[in-house]
Amino acid sequence: MQLAGQPQAPNIIIRGSGSSLAAASVQERLESQYEAFSEDSFVCVGDIVPTDMQEGFLRGHGTQVVDGQLMATVCGRVERINKLVSVRPLRNRYSAELGDVVVGRVTDVAGKRWIVDLNARQEATLQLSSVNLPGGVQRRRTAEDELNMRSVFEEGDLISAEVQALHQDGSVSLHTRSLKYGKLAGGQLVTVPANLIKRQKHHFNTLPDMGVDVILGCNGMVWVAPNAPPPALGADGEPEQAPPRPPATREQRAAVCRMAGALRALAALYFPIFQATLVDAYQARKPGLVDAA
Amino acid sequence: MEFVSPEGLRIDGRRPQELRALQCKFGVLSCCDGSALFQAGNTKVFAAVYGPRVADIRGQALHDRALIKCEYAHAAFSTGAARRRRGRSRKSTELAALVRGALEQTILVELLPRAQVEVCIQVLFADGGVTAACINAAMLAVADAGIPVRDMVAACGAGHLEAMPLLDLNHTEAATGGLEVCVALHPALDRVVLLQADAKASVDTLEAVTTLALQGCKAAAGAMREALLQHVRSLAARRGAI
Amino acid sequence: MQRDLDTLLSNSERNFILKALKEEQRIDGRRPFDYRKIQYQFPADEDGSATVQLGATRVMAVVTAALEAPFPDRPNEGSLRFNVELSPMASPAFEVGRPGEAALEAMRLLERALRDSRAVDLEALCVLVGQKVWHVRVDVHVLDHAGNLADAAGLAALAALMAFRRPEASVAPGGGGGGGGERGAVTLHAPDVREPLPLSLHHLPLAVTFGLFEGGEAVVLDPSLKEAAAAAGMLTVIATTHGEVCALHKPGGIGISLSQTMRLVRVACAKAAEVAEGLRAALRGHETARVARRVCRRGAQGADAGALLDDAAGAVAVVPGLGDPGRAAAAAGGAHLDALAGSSGARNGSGGALEPGGMDSSDAEEGSRTSARPGEPRKLPRAGLVAAAAVVGGARARQGPSSLPEQAPGDNFEAIAAMIAGAAQGRPHSGDALDLQAAVKPKSGKRAKVRKWQPLGT
Numbered sequence: 001m002q003l004a005g006q007p008q009a010p011n012i013i014i015r016g017s018g019s020s021l022a023a024a025s026v027q028e029r030l031e032s033q034y035e036a037f038s039e040d041s042f043v044c045v046g047d048i049v050p051t052d053m054q055e056g057f058l059r060g061h062g063t064q065v066v067d068g069q070l071m072a073t074v075c076g077r078v079e080r081i082n083k084l085v086s087v088r089p090l091r092n093r094y095s096a097e098l099g100d101v102v103v104g105r106v107t108d109v110a111g112k113r114w115i116v117d118l119n120a121r122q123e124a125t126l127q128l129s130s131v132n133l134p135g136g137v138q139r140r141r142t143a144e145d146e147l148n149m150r151s152v153f154e155e156g157d158l159i160s161a162e163v164q165a166l167h168q169d170g171s172v173s174l175h176t177r178s179l180k181y182g183k184l185a186g187g188q189l190v191t192v193p194a195n196l197i198k199r200q201k202h203h204f205n206t207l208p209d210m211g212v213d214v215i216l217g218c219n220g221m222v223w224v225a226p227n228a229p230p231p232a233l234g235a236d237g238e239p240e241q242a243p244p245r246p247p248a249t250r251e252q253r254a255a256v257c258r259m260a261g262a263l264r265a266l267a268a269l270y271f272p273i274f275q276a277t278l279v280d281a282y283q284a285r286k287p288g289l290v291d292a293a
Numbered sequence: 294m295e296f297v298s299p300e301g302l303r304i305d306g307r308r309p310q311e312l313r314a315l316q317c318k319f320g321v322l323s324c325c326d327g328s329a330l331f332q333a334g335n336t337k338v339f340a341a342v343y344g345p346r347v348a349d350i351r352g353q354a355l356h357d358r359a360l361i362k363c364e365y366a367h368a369a370f371s372t373g374a375a376r377r378r379r380g381r382s383r384k385s386t387e388l389a390a391l392v393r394g395a396l397e398q399t400i401l402v403e404l405l406p407r408a409q410v411e412v413c414i415q416v417l418f419a420d421g422g423v424t425a426a427c428i429n430a431a432m433l434a435v436a437d438a439g440i441p442v443r444d445m446v447a448a449c450g451a452g453h454l455e456a457m458p459l460l461d462l463n464h465t466e467a468a469t470g471g472l473e474v475c476v477a478l479h480p481a482l483d484r485v486v487l488l489q490a491d492a493k494a495s496v497d498t499l500e501a502v503t504t505l506a507l508q509g510c511k512a513a514a515g516a517m518r519e520a521l522l523q524h525v526r527s528l529a530a531r532r533g534a535i
Numbered sequence: 536m537q538r539d540l541d542t543l544l545s546n547s548e549r550n551f552i553l554k555a556l557k558e559e560q561r562i563d564g565r566r567p568f569d570y571r572k573i574q575y576q577f578p579a580d581e582d583g584s585a586t587v588q589l590g591a592t593r594v595m596a597v598v599t600a601a602l603e604a605p606f607p608d609r610p611n612e613g614s615l616r617f618n619v620e621l622s623p624m625a626s627p628a629f630e631v632g633r634p635g636e637a638a639l640e641a642m643r644l645l646e647r648a649l650r651d652s653r654a655v656d657l658e659a660l661c662v663l664v665g666q667k668v669w670h671v672r673v674d675v676h677v678l679d680h681a682g683n684l685a686d687a688a689g690l691a692a693l694a695a696l697m698a699f700r701r702p703e704a705s706v707a708p709g710g711g712g713g714g715g716g717e718r719g720a721v722t723l724h725a726p727d728v729r730e731p732l733p734l735s736l737h738h739l740p741l742a743v744t745f746g747l748f749e750g751g752e753a754v755v756l757d758p759s760l761k762e763a764a765a766a767a768g769m770l771t772v773i774a775t776t777h778g779e780v781c782a783l784h785k786p787g788g789i790g791i792s793l794s795q796t797m798r799l800v801r802v803a804c805a806k807a808a809e810v811a812e813g814l815r816a817a818l819r820g821h822e823t824a825r826v827a828r829r830v831c832r833r834g835a836q837g838a839d840a841g842a843l844l845d846d847a848a849g850a851v852a853v854v855p856g857l858g859d860p861g862r863a864a865a866a867a868g869g870a871h872l873d874a875l876a877g878s879s880g881a882r883n884g885s886g887g888a889l890e891p892g893g894m895d896s897s898d899a900e901e902g903s904r905t906s907a908r909p910g911e912p913r914k915l916p917r918a919g920l921v922a923a924a925a926v927v928g929g930a931r932a933r934q935g936p937s938s939l940p941e942q943a944p945g946d947n948f949e950a951i952a953a954m955i956a957g958a959a960q961g962r963p964h965s966g967d968a969l970d971l972q973a974a975v976k977p978k979s980g981k982r983a984k985v986r987k988w989q990p991l992g993t
Binding site: 383386387390391393394395396397398470474478479482483484485486487488489490491492493494495496499500503504507 | 636639640642643647651652653738751770775778779780781782783784785786787788789790791792793796797800801804
């Protein structure tokens with residue numbers, strides 16, 4: 001695929017050998033998608049959402065009731081789940097849901113919590129009581145812990161976390177109560193539109209063939225880093241907290257850059273991003289672009 | 294100079310009640326949440342929307358609704374006369390206030406408490422109907438960003454020259470100083486959101502011209518709707534059914 | 536809506552206002568389409584100032600004019616400029632410094648009403664094409680903000696423009712058409728010599744503001760501060776008295792239907808006619824008072840301080856604020872001598888001589904010579920006024936038919952004293968020097984301001 005694509009082009013030229021995607025098949029797939037969308041599955045702002053098949057309906061996101069009729073408030077696709085009718089826009093800012101894995105940047109350290117920026121409508125908070133303290137012990141947080149918050153996360157650190165709770169005004173509470181969450185270092189961050197990231201079971205993807213680990217944050221922030229060594233088992237058989245990694249080698253950095261480039265290409269073309277498409281995009285790259293000495 | 298020829302053609306070849314050709318493009322800027330380029334004839338306006346996001350100045354955030362901010366700028370080459378750039382002039386403040394007023398009625402601000410939506414408008418070429426084009430471009434950018442709105446807002450201008458109401462005046466026709474009306478409308482709710490009229494006229498003339506402008510708004514709304522649907526379909530096709 | 540106005544109102548007040556409006560009742564007891572009480576004040580001595588009180592809202596407008604070169608692209612038109620000052624005195628929401636959006640909105644409305652609609656005839660302000668035109672500037676100061684600034688500012692500006700009088704300027708026929716300073720010298724005439732002229736207004740544009748509530752169902756005219764804070768939108772119509780609309784201003788706010796808009800426009804036209812009637816009546820009263828004052832002045836030969844030489848002496852007699860009447864008389868004497876010595880027509884000297892600090896020492900000496908006796912202050916005024924009377928008599932003769940016949944100085948003195956005393960304080964006249972001194976003592980300093988009419992082209 002062209003690495004610098006334009007978002008408007010439906011005709012995509014795909015080059016590369018050994019790729020599982022053939023040029024023609026991609027075109028066919030795209031055209032079939034176009035026809036597959038029936039006319040009434042898309043609505044524009046101010047359109048009446050057709051609900052003729054139901055007597056009663058529940059109003060979902062993206063709609064409003066005007067004079068007893070359902071009117072769309074965003075441009076997007078209509079989704080009907082039983083009686084719930086909602087309109088989902090194709091491009092909007094990330095709105096958190098419970099259990100999402102996100103990657104964010106710490107912007108502020110305030111009394112007993114960190115303020116994390118998620119590229120969302122509101123900022124997220126990470127309470128001191130929701131992080132794993134170094135050493136792995138589970139204990140009550142003291143005033144000394146509060147004074148040493150910066151030794152855990154500082155302003156400007158990248159962290160991966162999970163959404164713990166949502167509040168009414170849109171703000172989000174996070175937690176990092178698992179060893180796989182925590183500070184991120186030694187890699188590259190790529191920001192893509194949040195709608196392209198599918199919500200899946202596993203957001204932490206390890207790709208040993210390419211030598212990279214990819215964390216697909218649901219808020220559109222994707223972290224690409226060289227492969228981490230498997231966590232050493234402690235005395236009781238539980239995985240310990242990993243020691244700090246050695247600096248990456250040249251080949252590892254090249255692999256990270258290639259993967260980041262593949263991500264940007266997918267984002268520019270507005271393709272969905274999950275493991276399969278990532279692998280395809282990586283393998284379809286033009287050889288020699290990053291490997292040049 | 295006559296503005297309407299005996300055959301009924303205006304100086305740019307249009308009929309008296311004909312809109313200029315409208316063109317809409319989306320996603321033209323990469324850093325913002327929503328962006329659009331709106332073109333009516335020669336008038337070309339860019340709009341970019343950042344939001345809803347955390348308010349820049351915490352003290353300004355409102356507890357129960359979103360804060361709408363609007364910035365207007367016109368390029369130094371946008372009008373025929375070369376003009377020195379002066380930063381924020383009175384005209385830019387006035388136009389920014391008008392666009393903000395129209396958007397405050399359109400965006401469902403109660404759904405976005407403590408957030409901020411910032412709209413930036415840049416005029417590349419001003420050939421009449423600038424206020425209307427700015428409002429249309431802002432609306433398209435807001436729809437592209439997926440911000441929930443009450444209804445589409447479409448704006449259009451109209452005037453009165455040589456005893457005839459004319460739709461969508463260009464710069465030459467507007468420079469005569471006759472009656473010029475700019476209307477912004479919610480087409481589905483049929484409500485006038487913004488109404489600006491200049492120059493002296495009788496009430497009946499004003500009514501005729503405003504009615505014509507409303508019809509122009511509805512036509513512009515139809516064109517904008519088509520462009521939005523086309524854009525949404527192409528995005529959905531590429532993204533797939535996830 | 537401005538955020539400051541929003542925070543001004545509590546939720547319960549807002550609910551009360553809305554509920555009351557549903558029953559067509561406003562919180563101050565007015566009906567939906569009633570204006571508050573409008574009062575006009577025109578200061579007695581100034582000709583271009585007006586203060587309008589709309590309920591509790593108070594706005595003052597001052598009009599000034601300057602004769603300068605025109606704009607290069609409009610050589611035969613004057614100009615009209617507006618400036619709106621929202622000082623923090625008027626409302627806690629106003630800040631000092633750059634004009635905010637509210638001031639800008641008010642200024643734009645004034646411009647659209649009075650300039651863009653061509654209400655003021657700018658071509659009549661041209662004196663000499665390409666060289667001298669009148670640039671009129673209207674300064675509007677908001678003194679107290681209790682709602683509906685647009686209407687009050689528009690009324691104040693219009694009243695000030697209608698009350699404004701500019702001095703008449705005449706162009707001396709210049710030689711040939713060539714360039715040069717001497718072509719067509721422009722002479723400004725003092726208000727006493729030639730009557731100052733009003734601006735010519737083609738029509739009277741008035742702003743009428745409506746507050747919109749409840750999705751456009753409930754509409755009130757002339758919203759007060761609390762009603763404006765509770766309103767969902769505002770519509771301002773600038774209408775003339777002949778049923779024409781100069782401008783419409785609806786900057787956002789709740790949407791209303793077109794039929795509703797047109798209905799409000801028609802209501803606005805009717806209301807504008809009513810308000811214009813009140814404005815005209817107030818102006819008539821002001822004009823009557825002005826004419827009465829002028830008649831008194833002419834009769835006592837006490838013209839405006841900016842009078843020309845011919846009337847300089849008489850002017851001194853009733854000019855308070857010059858302090859020592861003896862000094863005033865000396866000035867009169869000095870000025871008189873200058874007048875006898877030389878030029879008629881416009882001269883800078885008289886204006887300068889009348890100012891307390893502007894006298895030449897030579898004039899002072901001559902003046903004291905004519906009045907002679909420094910040791911008798913009480914008699915000084917009499918002597919000075921005798922001289923003044925002589926001058927007056929002479930001036931009168933030069934001017935032509937006059938109301939005062941040629942008399943002996945003593946008789947003149949009595950007559951003048953009588954008229955001065957009568958005009959100044961309305962007391963029965965008496966020939967006593969003491970009364971006269973009291974009469975010419977500075978009353979309130981109103982006359983102290985001296986306008987220098989600088990003739991041009993010389």
